[in-house]
Amino acid sequence: xxxxxxxxxxxxxxxxxxxxxxxxxxxxxxxxxxxxxxxxxxxxxxxxxxxxxxxxxxxxxxxxxxxxxxxxxxxxxxxxx
Amino acid sequence: xxxxxxxxxxxxxxxxxxxxxxxxxxxxxxxxxxxxxxxxxxxxxxxxxxxxxxxxxxxxxxxxxxxxxxxxxxxxxxxxxxxxxxxxxxxxxxxxxxxxxxxxxxxxxxxxxxxxxxxxxxxxxxxxxxxxxxxxxxxxxxxxxxxxxxxxxxxxxxxxxxxxxxxxxxxxxxxxxxxxxxxxxxxxxxxxxxxxxxxxxxxxxxxxxxxxxxxxxxxxxxxxxxxxxxxxxxxxxxxxxxxxxxxxxxxxxxxxxxxxxxxxxxxxxxxxxxxxxxxxxxxxxx
Numbered sequence: 001x002x003x004x005x006x007x008x009x010x011x012x013x014x015x016x017x018x019x020x021x022x023x024x025x026x027x028x029x030x031x032x033x034x035x036x037x038x039x040x041x042x043x044x045x046x047x048x049x050x051x052x053x054x055x056x057x058x059x060x061x062x063x064x065x066x067x068x069x070x071x072x073x074x075x076x077x078x079x080x081x
Numbered sequence: 082x083x084x085x086x087x088x089x090x091x092x093x094x095x096x097x098x099x100x101x102x103x104x105x106x107x108x109x110x111x112x113x114x115x116x117x118x119x120x121x122x123x124x125x126x127x128x129x130x131x132x133x134x135x136x137x138x139x140x141x142x143x144x145x146x147x148x149x150x151x152x153x154x155x156x157x158x159x160x161x162x163x164x165x166x167x168x169x170x171x172x173x174x175x176x177x178x179x180x181x182x183x184x185x186x187x188x189x190x191x192x193x194x195x196x197x198x199x200x201x202x203x204x205x206x207x208x209x210x211x212x213x214x215x216x217x218x219x220x221x222x223x224x225x226x227x228x229x230x231x232x233x234x235x236x237x238x239x240x241x242x243x244x245x246x247x248x249x250x251x252x253x254x255x256x257x258x259x260x261x262x263x264x265x266x267x268x269x270x271x272x273x274x275x276x277x278x279x280x281x282x283x284x285x286x287x288x289x290x291x292x293x294x295x296x297x298x299x300x301x302x303x304x305x306x307x308x309x310x311x312x313x314x315x316x317x318x319x320x321x322x323x324x325x326x327x328x329x330x331x332x333x334x335x336x337x338x339x340x341x342x343x344x345x346x347x348x349x350x351x352x353x354x355x356x357x358x359x360x361x362x363x364x365x366x367x
């Protein structure tokens with residue numbers, strides 16, 4: 001009987017510890033899908049597809065300072081000329 | 082020697098009792114936790130499970146340590162070497178029994194993990210059906226259609242004004258690639274099982290053949306010897322066939338699994354194929 005109590009308490013302790021422990025990286029946050037567009041902070045224009053993503057077609061404002069390469073959804077052609 | 086053996090057997094028996102008791106108590110708890118844990122990755126459940134497995138591990142480790150300490154290095158006089166070997170073998174067999182019990186419980190504990198990935202995948206598909214036509218361009222207000230299931234943040238162009246809108250998938254849609262392999266494995270697990278059964282079948286055939294060969298040693302009757310030889314040849318042939326079939330079955334499983342995975346997340350097909358090739362090569366090497 002004594003033995004049984006001991007093993008159960010190990011299990012209980014384990015459970016308790018697991019419950020108390022904060023998950024690594026914090027709680028899991030769920031977010032819904034959303035859409036928004038980035039506009040030029042200089043002149044307020046949107047970024048049209050044909051003008052590319054890296055620079056504003058109207059005032060030349062630099063949106064992204066990197067040169068885009070081919071990825072899953074972004075392609076090389078998305079660099080502004 | 083006899084005394085040490087008895088003490089060792091008693092010790093193992095106690096460990097066995099402890100292991101059985103602990104595992105029996107842990108299994109229902111784990112099943113309950115698995116069902117109750119609402120965390121996306123069931124992290125609490127996994128924490129407790131690894132704790133339980135660690136306890137089992139420490140029991141086995143203790144047994145192995147004592148075996149090494151008291152049995153393997155048991156001091157014995159030169160003249161008693163054969164008695165020592167017998168003693169050591171008996172103790173080792175007893176230890177293997179404990180290890181066997183541990184393995185059986187480990188499988189049972191691993192089996193407490195249940196997760197239906199189909200449900201999660203269906204949720205992602207349902208969500209996509211809802212959001213597909215839900216969004217509007219933030220520049221001009223005309224609808225922005227989400228043309229396929231995206232699992233990473235992407236740009237979608239507005240059909241009217243051409244503005245590139247940033248589409249951010251929901252958290253569960255972002256999990257698609259993470260979920261994909263588990264789901265594909267779940268869908269093709271019967272194929273994996275067929276592959277994993279091969280070594281057991283081969284062992285069985287081998288033992289059958291081996292037993293027959295042993296029975297030939299004292300056989301005098303030529304007819305019987307001839308008959309048995311034919312049977313042995315047949316067994317060996319079947320054994321060889323299984324051996325050749327094994328890698329084919331693995332490849333069949335892997336192909337089916339990756340086909341499913343590609344179907345679930347076609348955007349990553351190229352990467353999946355690289356992974357497929359690597360797994361296949363790894364399998365050939367080992």
